[in-house]
Amino acid sequence: MTRFFVRFMPCMVGMLLASMTGIAAAQGPGIVIQRDGVAITTADLESELSRMAPEMRQAMLGKPDDMGRMSSNLLMRRVLAKQAEEAGVDKDMVNQATLRIVADRVLSDMQLARIDEKVKLDDKVLTERALSLYKADSKRFERPQEVRIRHILLANGSGTKEQAEQLLLELRNGADFEKLAKEKSNDPGSAAKGGDLGFFAAGRMVKSFEDAAFALKKPGELSGVVESQFGFHILQLMEIREASVQSFDEVKDTLKAEVLAKLTQDARIAEGRRIMEKAQPKPEVLQAFIEAQLAKSAAK
Secondary structure: OHHHHHHOOOOOHHHHHHHHHOOOOOOOOOEEEEEOOEEEEHHHHHHHHHOOOHHHHHHHHOOHHHHHHHHHHHHHHHHHHHHHHHOOHHHOHHHHHHHHHHHHHHHHHHHHHHHHHHOOOOHHHHHHHHHHHHHHOHHHHEEOOEEEEEEEEEEOOOOOHHHHHHHHHHHHOOOOHHHHHHHHOOOHHHHOOOOEEEEEEOOOOOHHHHHHHHHOOOOOOEEEEEEEOOEEEEEEEEEEEOOEEOOHHHHHHHHHHHHHHHHHHHHHHHHHHHHHHOOOOOHHHHHHHHHHHHHHHHHO
């Protein structure tokens, strides 16, 4: 039983709100489980499911046994809440404040969702604004030239330049680069992938390595032995991705999300400022509270 209570410790907001407002458990055809006048309804289940990610919610709905356990767990917590009320636990000043704060968080999130809903745009207008954003900052969508390189590294202390030159000779005579990289390379991150480093743009690698990489022009072309602070490298060009500009269609969804995020952020900030305009701070009360708490801590 102890493990049960620990597992289901996350607060059930619906229960807290009900205990604060004194609303009796709902009765009627929506009840899925009840005990001694305490009930869990389909609305309670919907509330619990709404806090889950869509894929988790679908998985739960596909498992009647799990839904039954959810109902039972909600009932147990609601019964415990009723017991707490009957014992007068909710009459304690700090406990009342805790309940109020939890309710504030839930209700304020609901109100923020309403504010967000008010600034939503239909898809046509949202797309038009996203296009304006795209046109206003076209440089943002420029992609530099990238090269895809694989390499063999003989790390400092693990190989000499002469050994690297011998490997290069083998490669120029037709040895399989991927096989040699797996056998000889001291770069653990790429050796297992045949030396493949993936695509990278200028400015990502140490200078000697980068200069050699971008000097290669044709897929399959080999570099000479390149020295860096890591040791000796042999590079092979796999692919070149030329510089380009992402099309609007490629970034449209990202920009639409940005436009919507900016609208909701601005609306929330405006509401926050409106609320705080008439706020009346009491710094002397706050300072007295801080001092009292510090004194309490020091006395322990």
